Amino acid sequence: MKLLTHNMLTSHVRGVRPGGGFPLRIQATEVKVNNVDFNQEFVARMIPKVEWGALLEAAESLGHLSDLPHQLPPEYENNEDFLRKVHHVLLEVEVMEGILKCPDSGREFPITKGIPNMLLSEEEET
Amino acid sequence: MAEASGRAGPSLRYFCTAGRGLEPFLLREVRARLGATQVEYVSGKVFFTTNSELSKLKTLKSGERLFLLLKKHAPISLSSNKGKVFHEIQKLVIEDPRCWLDIVSKWKHLHGNKVKQGNISKENPKSLKRKSEEEISIITKKQKREQILETVSDECHMEEQKKTVVLETNNDMDLLSENKTFPEETSESRIEKSVESNKDSFSFRVSCRCSGTIAKVFTSQEVGRVLGITLIKQLGWKADLRNPDLELFVHLNDIYSVVGIPIFRLPLATREYIQTAGLRSTVAWAMASLAEISAGAFVLDPMCGLGTILLEAAKEWPNVHYLGADINDSQLQGAHENIKSAGLMDKIELLKASVIALPLPSESVDIVISDIPFGKKFKITKDIKLLPNILREMERVLHVGGTVVLLVSQDLHKHIGGCISNCVESDTSLNATSDNKNGAAVVKDLNPKEKNGSPRSISSSIQGVETEHFNNKITCFGSLAVVESYGVSLGKTDAFIYKYRKIPAAGMQ
Numbered sequence: 001m002k003l004l005t006h007n008m009l010t011s012h013v014r015g016v017r018p019g020g021g022f023p024l025r026i027q028a029t030e031v032k033v034n035n036v037d038f039n040q041e042f043v044a045r046m047i048p049k050v051e052w053g054a055l056l057e058a059a060e061s062l063g064h065l066s067d068l069p070h071q072l073p074p075e076y077e078n079n080e081d082f083l084r085k086v087h088h089v090l091l092e093v094e095v096m097e098g099i100l101k102c103p104d105s106g107r108e109f110p111i112t113k114g115i116p117n118m119l120l121s122e123e124e125e126t
Numbered sequence: 127m128a129e130a131s132g133r134a135g136p137s138l139r140y141f142c143t144a145g146r147g148l149e150p151f152l153l154r155e156v157r158a159r160l161g162a163t164q165v166e167y168v169s170g171k172v173f174f175t176t177n178s179e180l181s182k183l184k185t186l187k188s189g190e191r192l193f194l195l196l197k198k199h200a201p202i203s204l205s206s207n208k209g210k211v212f213h214e215i216q217k218l219v220i221e222d223p224r225c226w227l228d229i230v231s232k233w234k235h236l237h238g239n240k241v242k243q244g245n246i247s248k249e250n251p252k253s254l255k256r257k258s259e260e261e262i263s264i265i266t267k268k269q270k271r272e273q274i275l276e277t278v279s280d281e282c283h284m285e286e287q288k289k290t291v292v293l294e295t296n297n298d299m300d301l302l303s304e305n306k307t308f309p310e311e312t313s314e315s316r317i318e319k320s321v322e323s324n325k326d327s328f329s330f331r332v333s334c335r336c337s338g339t340i341a342k343v344f345t346s347q348e349v350g351r352v353l354g355i356t357l358i359k360q361l362g363w364k365a366d367l368r369n370p371d372l373e374l375f376v377h378l379n380d381i382y383s384v385v386g387i388p389i390f391r392l393p394l395a396t397r398e399y400i401q402t403a404g405l406r407s408t409v410a411w412a413m414a415s416l417a418e419i420s421a422g423a424f425v426l427d428p429m430c431g432l433g434t435i436l437l438e439a440a441k442e443w444p445n446v447h448y449l450g451a452d453i454n455d456s457q458l459q460g461a462h463e464n465i466k467s468a469g470l471m472d473k474i475e476l477l478k479a480s481v482i483a484l485p486l487p488s489e490s491v492d493i494v495i496s497d498i499p500f501g502k503k504f505k506i507t508k509d510i511k512l513l514p515n516i517l518r519e520m521e522r523v524l525h526v527g528g529t530v531v532l533l534v535s536q537d538l539h540k541h542i543g544g545c546i547s548n549c550v551e552s553d554t555s556l557n558a559t560s561d562n563k564n565g566a567a568v569v570k571d572l573n574p575k576e577k578n579g580s581p582r583s584i585s586s587s588i589q590g591v592e593t594e595h596f597n598n599k600i601t602c603f604g605s606l607a608v609v610e611s612y613g614v615s616l617g618k619t620d621a622f623i624y625k626y627r628k629i630p631a632a633g634m635q
Binding site for chain 1: 421422424445446447449458462471472475476477478479480484485486487490
């Protein structure tokens with residue numbers, strides 16, 4: 001599970017307050033770092049879709065915050081240096097084994113071989 | 127026609143077969159991808175001219191088999207005198223033998239003048255193709271139905287296939303009564319033979335198909351035999367049923383007489399990058415091509431199975447974030463293997479999740495593409511009740527303006543018609559008709575086949591008649607409005623591709 005995907009995931013357990021299921025807290029037991037080809041345009045397009053605070057939080061919990069700024073720099077689209085850092089965090093860091101924890105309910109979703117299991121039991125479904 | 131440039135070759139004329147329903151996609155694709163000119167669709171084949179190289183031709187995604195056009199004539203005129211008709215068939219060769227030699231040399235040139243062994247397309251020994259078209263490794267066969275697509279056995283290198291070829295061609299030995307010695311030759315000597323042979327000596331195999339009126343009078347076998355013998359006599363070629371230098375494909379029907387040379391050994395639908403195929407790749411690609419995928423998009427397949435749709439999409443539109451979800455572990459495992467062997471691990475991520483309870487925030491996805499599995503392999507059961515929940519969840523996660531492209535079996539299609547009209551009834555803010563009959567009628571009109579009954583006239587669907595129907599009656603599921611739909615064949619079954627767009631909910635909810 002890459003952090004780009006993590007940034008899209010939310011807990012959907014019954015009873016969770018609206019917005020309370022995001023972002024899922026990561027407890028990783030195995031993290032992999034891959035080499036992914038850098039595509040400037042792609043990264044620039046992803047940034048507006050990403051919840052920046054959640055991304056920073058997730059990166060930090062994995063020890064890959066590096067020196068990402070708390071605020072988006074102005075005109076980041078042309079800031080290759082910045083975009084490369086974002087690229088690294090979004091696409092190159094991958095959680096292979098671990099747990100995603102709903103911040104509201106505490107429900108844990110396991111990650112196995114890079115694939116998070118988000119299935120709910122019938123009682124948990126909204 | 128374009129002149130031959132440094133890199134691109136001379137302009138050649140081709141024809142390509144397509145699965146039923148995919149013809150409009152193929153027509154679009156040859157123009158867009160190959161810059162093809164003189165594009166026309168006639169009776170199951172798309173004819174076009176292009177100067178594209180072999181490697182480019184190989185990237186066609188919506189076609190079945192590609193052929194170099196050798197001859198396209200008016201249909202063979204039938205008379206009561208069988209001999210006369212045979213003579214007509216022979217004329218295909220005799221009247222212009224140079225044309226045959228010419229095209230053959232063009233074909234060789236296209237393939238870089240290499241020997242046939244291992245040069246054209248790599249075969250993927252692990253691929254388990256979903257058998258959606260009948261693949262027959264036979265030389266000639268009497269055709270009963272117009273639309274059967276025939277794929278001559280290309281996997282001659284593979285042990286099992288070899289046996290099949292031998293078994294089935296045993297009956298056809300009399301096809302070439304003058305040449306009974308060939309099966310004994312080994313493949314090594316075959317190569318030697320081809321290398322040594324000059325332009326005039328060439329080994330070939332004829333694959334013949336007759337349909338329409340001519341099929342009632344002659345078997346494909348007879349026609350193939352006549353042609354084979356004529357070629358041997360006129361051009362000095364040799365016949366080889368097992369591993370010929372050249373395959374010839376002949377199709378005679380009421381509309382034309384066509385002869386072509388297959389460009390590749392394997393059908394275009396066999397993708398090198400797909401290890402285990404789920405949905406037929408041509409249909410998967412066609413669905414992705416409708417989805418309006420653009421750079422930076424977030425694309426979801428919430429019932430991804432083995433991931434075929436995502437693989438086809440990611441190959442064509444790489445700068446996109448793809449997410450596949452499935453509830454089944456073995457499917458996810460298969461998808462993972464597929465993604466890995468295609469080298470698309472950086473593009474496609476997987477999730478174990480249920481399509482009716484997606485762990486995604488509302489309005490977070492740009493595009494949803496999915497093959498709804500119900501009603502294909504198994505009869506529709508209680509799963510059908512989930513359909514509204516599935517559509518609702520897809521609608522929820524989608525951005526306004528986003529698109530949904532679904533593949534729906536014929537059975538399910540009838541139910542969807544019901545779903546749609548039901549929602550239309552309760553939806554007063556939309557200018558829609560609310561009786562079931564209308565809803566069903568709109569859906570029914572989409573498939574031109576039901577209008578004429580017999581071989582569909584393709585022109586109406588090419589012009590996008592489907593879209594017109596929806597202008598007057600907005601057919602919706604919630605805020606998902608149907609944009610267009612295509613009836614396609616999956617081989618043994620029929621299905622429909624539906625495209626929806628999420629429209630702004632005007633003052634509702």
